[in-house]
Amino acid sequence: MTTISLRRARVRYGPLEALHGVTLAAAGPGLTVLLGRNGSGRTTALRALAGTVALSGGAVVWDGIDVTRVPAHERARRGLCLVPERRAVFGSLTVRENLELAAASYDTALHAYPRLEPLLARRAGTLSGGEQRMLALSRALLAGARVVLVDEPAQGMSPAVAARTYELLSDLDACVVIAEQRLPPVLRARAAFVHELSRGAVVLSGESGEWERRAARRTGWSPS
Numbered sequence: 367m368t369t370i371s372l373r374r375a376r377v378r379y380g381p382l383e384a385l386h387g388v389t390l391a392a393a394g395p396g397l398t399v400l401l402g403r404n405g406s407g408r409t410t411a412l413r414a415l416a417g418t419v420a421l422s423g424g425a426v427v428w429d430g431i432d433v434t435r436v437p438a439h440e441r442a443r444r445g446l447c448l449v450p451e452r453r454a455v456f457g458s459l460t461v462r463e464n465l466e467l468a469a470a471s472y473d474t475a476l477h478a479y480p481r482l483e484p485l486l487a488r489r490a491g492t493l494s495g496g497e498q499r500m501l502a503l504s505r506a507l508l509a510g511a512r513v514v515l516v517d518e519p520a521q522g523m524s525p526a527v528a529a530r531t532y533e534l535l536s537d538l539d540a541c542v543v544i545a546e547q548r549l550p551p552v553l554r555a556r557a558a559f560v561h562e563l564s565r566g567a568v569v570l571s572g573e574s575g576e577w578e579r580r581a582a583r584r585t586g587w588s589p590s
Contacts, residue, residue, distance in 0.1 A: 368394045368512045368541040376423035377410050384410040386566040394541025401546055402563035408545040412515050416448040417441045447511035451518050454502035457491025464490050464501055468508035475504035478534055495522030517545045
């Protein structure tokens with residue numbers, strides 16, 4: 367089992383504090399969702415786990431080891447893969463070249479996203495937003511990472527491809543953490559763990575079914 371967590375994590379962007387002592391954990395194999403509206407801190411929490419933003423307080427702990435001072439590239443070398451919301455592919459390289467950076471054989475990626483096969487010779491920067499998302503996630507699927515962090519994985523995808531994407535992520539033999547504005551319907555029936563953030567703090571945590579019941583009880587708010 368792999369675990370990664372934030373412990374009383376604080377992140378500042380200049381004078382503004384984006385995370386206010388956040389504590390949350392993710393374990394794998396399995397899927398954890400960081401849920402929240404824009405400005406909630408969900409993307410910052412993901413970046414803090416990856417090491418692409420520095421903590422002003424608290425710690426990042428991976429498999430019981432404090433990696434707060436370990437740089438992002440070293441976390442990647444140890445088996446952490448981050449798929450950010452933007453600039454997740456090398457736009458000047460072809461689709462084939464992007465895939466070859468992840469693995470010598472990329473048949474698994476083409477099986478996951480057949481739409482990419484006729485695009486292999488295209489420059490990644492010329493693809494649509496949904497196609498770029500498929501390519502970025504294909505590279506993550508090929509990486510064989512122990513921890514996979516994805517910001518809004520299905521952005522720009524059709525409903526069918528989005529559902530396929532969540533299934534692929536759920537089935538990975540890894541600790542998978544995704545950041546979303548809303549809980550995707552396909553994950554409501556799966557054993558995902560949810561941390562809901564608001565204004566830089568965790569306000570609710572629980573298994574997806576438990577989270578929905580507790581969220582639905584809050585006055586004036588519904589998970590749908």
